[in-house]
Amino acid sequence: MLNAISRPAKIRIARALVIIALLIGALLPGFPVLWMLSSSFKSNMDIFAYPPALITDSFSFGAYAAVVTSPEKLRFFLNSYLVSMFVTILTLLVGILGGYSFSRYEFPLKRPLNMVIIGVQAVPPITLLIPYFSLIVFLKLHNTYAALVLTYMVFTLSYAIIMMTGYFNTLPRQLDEAVMIDGGSSFVALWRVLVPISLPGIVSVGVYTFMLAWNEFLFALTLTKTTDMRTVPVGIQLLMGQHSYEWNEMMAMSVLGCLPVLLLFLFFQRYFIAGMTAGSVKG
Amino acid sequence: MNKKLLSLLAAVVMLSAIVAGCAPVAGPAAPAEEAGEAAGETITLEFTQWWEPELPEGSFRALMDEFEAQNPGIKVELISGPYSTTREQVVAGAAAGTMSDVVGLDGAWVSDFVKQGSLASLTDLMSQAGYDDSQLAAQIQLNGATYMIPVVNFVYPVFVNLDLLAAAGVENPPATRSEFAAAAQQLTESGENVYGWVLPLSLEQPNGIQNDVMSWAWASGGSMMKDGLPDVTNDQVRSASEFIKGLWDAGVIAPGSFSMREQDKVEEFTNGRVGMMISSLAHINMLRERNPDLNFAITALPAEDGYDGKRGLPYASWGIGVSANSPHQAEAWKLVEYLMSAEVNSKLSSIANAFPGNVNSTPDFVQTDELFAAAFDVFQTGYLANEFVGLPVAENLMREFAEQFQLYLDGSQSLDDTLNAAQEAWMAHFE
Amino acid sequence: MSVDGRFAANPKTNNLYRIWKRVIPYGYLSPTILLLAVLSFLPIGMVVYYSVMDNVIMNQNPVFVGAANYVKILTDGVFQTALGNTLYFTLMSVVVHLILGLTFAMLLNSKLVSPFTRSVFRVVYILPWVFTASIIAILWRLMLNPNGVINYLLEWSGLVSQKIEWLSSRQLALHAVTFINIWSGYPFYMVSLLAGLQGIPDEIYEAGTIDGANGPQLFRYVTLPQLRPIIISLAMLDFIWTMQQFTLIWMTTGGGPGRVTEMLSTFTYKLAFSTYEFSLASTSAMVILVLSMFVALFYVRRQRASDA
CATH class of the missing domain: 3.40.190.10 (Periplasmic binding protein-like II)
Structure with a gap:
């Protein structure tokens, strides 16, 4: 009460400090990406000019035009979106079930299974390449979306399960016990109570899964064959020639690729609203 | 039964539906290819290389179209990847049995592919086809047989x-x-x-x-x-x-x-x-x-x-080889022969700004461009030296x-x- | 209606209920197990098999050699250098990732700032995440080039008098690639922790404030313990992933200059696709797997503890 007068001032100072910190911190991700954006508008020569400039005389949308007028490249984008979306949805469904099991149950094989799930992603992919590729060919999945979707699920599922286990572990068990006392099954407890509360966690796992599938290169290249099945990272690598790179087109393609992803994130980040879960825990 | 089991079943079914459901949607190329082979008339040659993305858009495909026109019954499917990863893709393809019939090669890779047993001897293919190899500027040989022919050369x-x-x-x-x-x-x-x-x-x-x-x-x-x-x-x-x-x-x-x-x-x-x-x-x-x-x-x-x-x-080549496991080696050789013919080789050299692999070819730019003419002089007064090729x-x-x-x-x-x-x-x- | 509830309510069917209860957790995991069994066990099994043969893929008739490859790898000087570099690279990355990720998550969660401002900043802060690794490598190569923008800014501001060869210097290259990895990886922590922060009920903070706790105390006694399960999961995953980080290193320094940025991942890659020693590469992969499993073991133990 004594501080009543200075309290708004204090908050204002604190707010200013937070904003200043946010602005300074934003340089770390912001500047390199700004540089990428600037490079995408430059001529290939000016990208290496010294002294470097943010905007040069060669400013043009040429690199973007080259990307969006190529049906081949647009197909890369379509493929990437389709694959990433399928991977994200399936990984979330399967991962939530798995995470729930690890978080809420004790069972004899729990530790070994947990180790196995972690272990499958601890083998460097480059050594798995040939046996895995042979398996995909054997399953007649070579050059299909299914090959990519299932492969990325193998990569992302471990992560999704581990993270979902972590999020569920932060939620009190009384929540689902309350459901069961009311006569609900564990499945109802999961989907009606835990999943809605864990939406922030689910969104963050989903976003990451999407990014991982979106950015993967090695398997995207190996498991597909024809140009109409390639994804964006392969398309970017195709601009890295034997003797020279198309620097500005590579940058333009990355910028174009990231825009929809950022919009998606902008939409979903509203689930990160502080205190959203507090009410339900109380109730 | 009960909800849990049902929903689990549903998840499993969905998973397998994705596996099954995606396959037909996915690869329009695969069924077409199989259909072609079943008909027994048209043969599709797969040609893995990194050249297509390096060349002006559509120009390499145009050369392939010309080949298809000259050889009814043979289609060429170009499989293009980035140069830096072509080698890995060929090794993996050979190991998994999906290596293309014809592959683009760099002189630095040949020895290893031969060791893996993935390349066919071109000497055999040439003699089967009765090909006169005196028009080839170079052949990369290992253990007495040719495994790679430089199609075009980039001198340094x-x-x-x-x-x-x-x-x-x-x-x-x-x-x-x-x-x-x-x-x-x-x-x-x-x-x-x-x-x-x-x-x-x-x-x-x-x-x-x-x-x-x-x-x-x-x-x-x-x-x-x-x-x-x-x-x-x-x-x-x-x-x-x-x-x-x-x-x-x-x-x-x-x-x-x-x-x-x-x-x-x-x-x-x-x-x-x-x-x-x-x-x-x-x-x-x-x-x-x-x-x-x-x-x-x-x-x-x-x-x-x-x-x-x-x-x-010093020089680097775009070399060409044929897969040891290709069922269409004779047709594959036709494609190699086509690319090495004086006329086509001149064309390819011209669009790639490289020196030809056929001794009778002369790319246009040697006459029309003084820088390339100068380079051609350097090329002719010296000799091609790259001791790494074939090691x-x-x-x-x-x-x-x-x-x-x-x-x-x-x-x-x-x-x-x-x-x-x-x-x-x-x-x-x-x- | 529901099975659990009905069984629980009826003591007579208790035995059946117990059996059912034992099956449930496996049921929930069955899609995962199915997928991994089909697509993961076989290839990994093959890698294990490769690691005990003399050589494969390049060799039509491989011969069993037992642990010989393991002896060869573990006594290889380059492997030991790579192991040391990898540990530095990984530990630095994990620690700084956590610090940066947590700091940024707290800032981006601050209720002092309007939701709109927050969402704009959130988008900016996740930027390093949305690019494929090869583009991140290319971008940083451009910026860290002796004639790149970083050197220009440093010279312009008078901080350095000579252009610095960040990626070509034997003193700096390892730190430079570590920095690039930190840059590209912190959003993973940030977003996950941001999500984790939503799970902490406001009441706990309010109660703490009433008890007279100040900001740092609230952080230490409320925020950190609440986030612990997530932090542990994140750190373990990040450790395993960073150990395998390949593209960023390969495309910036290729393991050089000399061997200062040689990592287990680049070492393994070169064995596989530069010298075609697929068996030795598999052996090296197995060593990476075993190292990762140590960390996993720690995680699984904690997992148990946090349940209790």
């Missing part, structure tokens, strides 16, 4: 920036090592942030050892081999190394060498920050396009003072040499130790 002469040379007071492009060193010195002193030479020694893409280091020995008639075995401690490699170390210590080499690649090197030259570079002819058009004001010329790689023999000229694990040899050479240049290792270590590392692959 010295590019000089004429304006920088003039500003530095250098009148003629250097012809000897001492002239080169002097010119590099003058260039470096002539302006801020201008250097005489640029030396890419990246360990990721170690072909700088081939193009920018060993080439100095080859240009003076030297060799890094003796009786088919490594011999990097000989005088010629030694003097080339000492020469480069001299340039390094004089500070006339542009900074950043140890992580620089060929693709970075050329940008330094484009921006007029280096006066001289050893580079691929493939760069001529790129330089013109990226910096139309750049005034540059081409000259032979300088030789040791007093050397008047023929000069070895086992060739790229790794370059990398091992680069690792040692970096230590030598930055002063943490003597020349003797460097060359001995490289020799030892190389010998391990020749047992």
Whole structure:
């Protein structure tokens, strides 16, 4: 009460400090990406000019035009979106079930299974390449979306399960016990109570899964064959020639690729609203 | 039953539905191919290469269309990937039994693919087809059989920036090592942030050892081999190394060498920050396009003072080979033969700005473009020298040499130790 | 209606209920197990098999050699250098990732700032995440080039008098690639922790404030313990992933200059696709797997503890 007068001032100072910190911190991700954006508008020569400039005389949308007028490249984008979306949805469904099991149950094989799930992603992919590729060919999945979707699920599922286990572990068990006392099954407890509360966690796992599938290169290249099945990272690598790179087109393609992803994130980040879960825990 | 089990079942079913459901949607190419084979009339040749993305859009496909028109019953499916990963893709494809019928090859890979058993002997295919191989400029042979034919060749002469040379007071492009060193010195002193030479020694893409280091020995008639075995401690490699170390210590080499690649090197030259570079002819058009004001010329790689023999000229090829497991080897050979024919080879050389692999081909640009004409002179007065072609694990040899050479240049290792270590590392692959 | 509830309510069917209860957790995991069994066990099994043969793929008739490859790898000087570099690279990355990720998550969660401002900043802060690794490598190569923008800014501001060869210097290259990895990886922590922060009920903070706790105390006694399960999961995953980080290193330094940025991943790659020693590469992969499993073991133990 004594501080009543200075309290708004204090908050204002604190707010200013937070904003200043946010602005300074934003340089770390912001500047390199700004540089990428600037490079995408430059001529290939000016990208290496010294002294470097943010905007040069060669400013043009040429690199973007080259990307969006190529049906081949647009197909890369379509493929990437389709694959990433399928991977994200399936990984979330399967991962939530798995995470729930690890978080809420004790069972004899729990530790070994947990180790196995972690272990499958601890083998460097480059050594798995040939046996895995042979398996995909054997399953007649070579050059299909299914090959990519299932492969990325193998990569992302471990992560999704581990993270979902972590999020569920932060939620009190009384929540689902309350459901069961009311006569609900564990499945109802999961989907009606835990999943809605864990939406922030689910969104963050989903976003990451999407990014991982979106950015993967090695398997995207190996498991597909024809140009109409390639994804964006392969398309970017195709601009890295034997003797020279198309620097500005590579940058333009990355910028174009990231825009929809950022919009998606902008939409979903509203689930990160502080205190959203507090009410339900109380109730 | 109950909800849990049902929903679990549903999840499993969904998963398998995805597996099953995606397959037909996914690969329009696969069913078409199988249908074709079932009909028994049209054969589809798969051709894996990195050339299509390097060439003007649609131009390589046009050549294939012409081939298809000339050979009814054979279709060509181009499978294009980035150059840097083609090698891995071929190894993996061969191991999984999905290697294409025809593959683009780099001379540095041939030995390893032959060892893996993935390439067919072209000598056999040529004799089956009754082909006269005298028109081929080169064949890459191992154990007495041909496995790769260079389709087009990119030679690596010295590019000089004429304006920088003039500003530095250098009148003629250097012809000897001492002239080169002097010119590099003058260039470096002539302006801020201008250097005489640029030396890419990246360990990721170690072909700088081939193009920018060993080439100095080859240009003076030297060799890094003796009786088919490594011999990097000989005088010629030694003097080339000492020469480069001299340039390094004089500070006339542009900074950043140890992580620089060929693709970075050329940008330094484009921006007029280096006066001289050893580079691929493939760069001529790129330089013109990226910096139309750049005034540059081409000259032979300088030789040791007093050397008047023929000069070895480093080169890289787009080579071609046929899969050992291809069921259509005869048709595959037809495609190779087509690409090597005088007329088509001229065309391909012209669009790739490379020198032809057929001795009777003459690309247009040799007549119409004076820079290429100059390069053609260099090419004809010298001989093609790339001792890495056909060696086992060739790229790794370059990398091992680069690792040692970096230590030598930055002063943490003597020349003797460097060359001995490289020799030892190389010998391990020749047992 | 529901099975659990009905069984629980009826003591007579208790035995059946117990059996059912034992099956449930496996049921929830069955899609995962199915997928991994089909697509993961076989290839990994092949890698294990490769690691005990003399050589494969390049060799039509491989011969069993037992632990010989393991002896060869573990006594290889380059492997030991790579192991040391990898540990530095990984531990630095994990620690700084956590610090940065947590700091940024707290800032981006601050209720002092309007939701709109927060969402704009959130988008900016996740930027490093949305690019494929090869483009991140290319971008940083451009910026760290001796003639790149970073050197220009440093010279312009008078901080350095000479251009620095960040990626070509034997003193700096390892730190430079570590920095690039930190840059590209912190959003993973940030977003996950941001999500984790939503799970902490405001009441706990309010109660703490009433008890007279200040900001740092609230952080230490409320925020950190609440986030612990997530932090542990994140750190373990990040450790395993960073150990395998390949593209960023390969495309910036290729393991050089000399061997200063040689990592287990680049070492393994070169064995596989530069010298075609697929068996030795598999052996090296197995060593990476075993190292990762140590960390996993720690995680699984904690997992148990946090349940209790």
